[in-house]
Amino acid sequence: MLKLQDLTKAYRTDEVETVALNNVNIEIETGEFVAIMGPSGCGKSTLLNIIGMLDTPSSGHYFFKDEDVAGYSESQLGVIRKQHIGFIFQSFNLIDELTVAENIELALLYHDIPAAERKERVAAVMDKVGIAHRAKHMPSQLSGGQQQRVAVARAVVGNQSMILADEPTGNLDTAHGQEVMEMLQKLNEEGTTIVMVTHSPSHADYARRTINLLDGHVVTESMRSKI
């Protein structure tokens, strides 16, 4: 699905240069479920953002479906991103002014899909994540777990083939965290590639492979034996 080659990301602020990712080489196959772990500040989010094309690398290559997108402009990336990639954030990032259904629909809005079909697909995905009865509610009226379920629904409603999740359970209690993980697992089983940043070893266990980062380097990659 994607391949990072000698990928480096450095942030320059005024005088200091922070190297967030240093010569990273990673390959992810279609249909994989990969967890990324590591201490705070090691570059996990940076990595995920670059994979998700929300940010661009400073140097190196990024092959997405065999296409090197490293040098692409923001708008070029945007086109690929909206076709293939869905996002889930720790802080949900729902738009407060829109209802649950509208928040989910937003992901289809930029896709030239007729209104009737949009409504259908939104309804279907809401059923799937069990949030249909909350369709007309505002995000502020939902619990954290419910909000994250909306975010998951939003990430998949466009039939994205890959979901990137940055600490999706970070703001949730154990039970709700579990729920979200099961949802991701189900999506993975249906064929969606999932890359997830997490601090929780037990949640990392849902993944087939775990990549450990330290100071911008990949230190270990471990495969889960049982599958």
Added chain:
Amino acid sequence: MFANYLNMTFRNILKFRLYSAINIIGLAVGLAVSILIILFVAHETSFDKAVKGSDRVYRLNWESNSSGARFATFFNPLSKNIAEAYPDDVEDLTRITLSERLLNIGDEKQYQTISFVDPNFFDFFSYKVKSGSAETALSNLNNAVLTEAAAELLFPGEDAIGKSFTLDGNHDFQVTAIVDNNKSNSHQVSNIFVNMEMLPVIWNDPTFWERNFSDQLYHYLRLAPNITGDVFAAKAYEYIKNNIGGDFANNIAVYAQPLNDIHFNTELQNEMTVKDTVTGLSKPARQRSDISIFGFVALLTLIIATFNFINMQIAQSSNRIKEVGVRKVLGASRKQIALQFILESTVMALIALVSSLVIVEIFAPFFGSMLGVPLTADQIYSGGFISGLILTTFLVGIISGFYPALFVSGVLPAKAIQGRVFDGIGSSKLRAGLVILQFSIAIGLISATGVVNRQIDFALNKPLGYQPEDVIVVRLNNQEARDAYQTMHDQLIKSSLVQNVSAASIIPTWDLSDGATYSKEGESPDFKLVTRLIIVADGYFDTLGMNMVAGRPLSDDFAADRTPQFSPENPHVSGGLVINETAAKQAGWTNPVDAIGQQVYAAFSFGNTNYRIDSNIVGVVEDAHFRSIRSAPAAIAFGLGDNEQVMVIKVSEGNMSKAVPFVDSIWQQHVPSYPIRRSFLEEDYASFYAVEGRVFRMFIGFAGIAAMIACIGLYGLASFIADRRTKEIGVRKVLGASVLNIVAMLSWELSKLVIIANIIAWPAAWLMMNDWLAGFSYRINMSITPYLIAGIIAFILAYATTSLRAWSAARINPIYSLKSE
């Protein structure tokens, strides 16, 4: 897609209710104020433009070389001769004069202003004929034409065509045509028209058309397209020089006054009355500088409201970054995000436009009545005005959406999601520029308002040089009344209700129409005493409360004071003279006492006779403002004689209600054939100045509103700056800064911008106000005070808003503000 944008737009407007309301109201009020002012300015600048070929229409003026006075009138018979002499240059000529006559319909008597016109007057001034035929209407000398308003006034509820009225008790006229009313933006105020050829009959003046030097008529010319007014005026003067010549030609200059100048010329003598006595509408001439200052305020208000709106939208955009990030993550392109912002501000601007139109609908009539101008909101919807407005609104919407669109939409989604972009929104230079501009306009407006306010106060409270209180004015508008003056005087003065009675050719509030040029035996030719001349009766100065600064008033107690009427049989006359301070100064008598006892004379020839009037100056009287406070008082000479056009009665204090019926009864007794024509000097004076005062109070109100709108924008900007720094404030607090430290720091930053704004605004406002003040002969000395006050207000505002915002930001527990990352 679009529906979603709109949906989102309304959600956002509702979500930030208070903010949106402030922003929309600010723009709506700003737009409304500008629209109202523009309506007024448009009304004033459109004066007489509806006349066919208005830019080729001129009114002939003449100027007296000796006194420098210029007259709106021109010599009665000469315009026709001149027009005939230059047939290629003059397309059309028409003349008018207005005269108040006694009008009877059956037994009902009333004074009405009758206009004597050439039959082509209606065509010349593009009147619409409502019934009858205006072209032929005046062909018969006993026909009359009425405006609709006059028809309704004289013959209410009837068809006026065919009805008759009588002038001065013995001239019958029949109404043969009705024309539409004078437009409110036409300088014409006539409603009852009869043929000009009736003038010699009604004025009982058979030689009227034979006297080249009399100037009772207004003469309008429509020139051919290829000649300018100045060139034609030179030709007209050439004609006079070649065909009349002599002293007359040497002493005059000829002007062709553009039709469109009439409403803006406040300096002419013999100007046509501006009051339409039938409709009650008054159309005072305006100073161009007044109109331009109004236009300027309209423009500033529009600019300030726009900037305000833009500033607020920018400030608000910082609250939208996360939303933008999410949308981008979900695939929104930069263009789509930009569109959303532009749509939102355009929708808000349109809401503001609609609200402003509602405000204008409500306030236009009120505003118009305050200004004495009939304004209706209808004018907005005509022609390019509304399209201009809509276009402006769209522009405002697009521009104010553009800045957030440009910056917020360009933010990298990864950063937007992380909230790392707060500092990056737009360049701080641009923001500083906006703050400076907004403050500059506010400071300029506030200081200009201060100057206008002080000047108007000064002008309206300036001593007039006479006392209009408790003075009844009675017009001696017929021979019977003039003959009865002395009898009425003697009877009135005996009453305890009356303090003083006098009469004169002219009183304050009237036009100073007659002039005299005096020489002095044995003086150098430089000696100049050119004055306006007023013939008064005994007691004039006392009755009007005009104080002598040297010598004594003219009085019948001194037999030599009275100047007899000169005539071919009696060409040398002499008498006493009182001059005013301005006249004394002009003659070089810097100390008024120096004027007393001086002998001067006026010499002129008329026909074949040389006349000479010798005058002995017996007193110098304080300057009085006969006309506008704006113009310098004219040099005036007062002679004691018989030309009683008006009687003035000073009533003893508190007795006005009893005195009025008493005066009426005396009139009735001695002038039974004519109803009394009476007014109060105080009211005449007030109607003269009140409008002017009101116009400027209005101006002050508007400038105040504009300044207030500016403050809203300042608050928005201050909030924005404080919000941006929430985190920094948190850090500083953690490091030990007190809330006060933080407030001081933020305020100082804004204050620096305010200082720059002052540096820009002061000189600009100073120059403008200097220009405006130049239109007043008596003006305040420009002081720094209004500018200082404006500057201080701006500082207070800057401090208040930043403090308020900084205070709340600084009081937040740093844990929360730091978490906002």
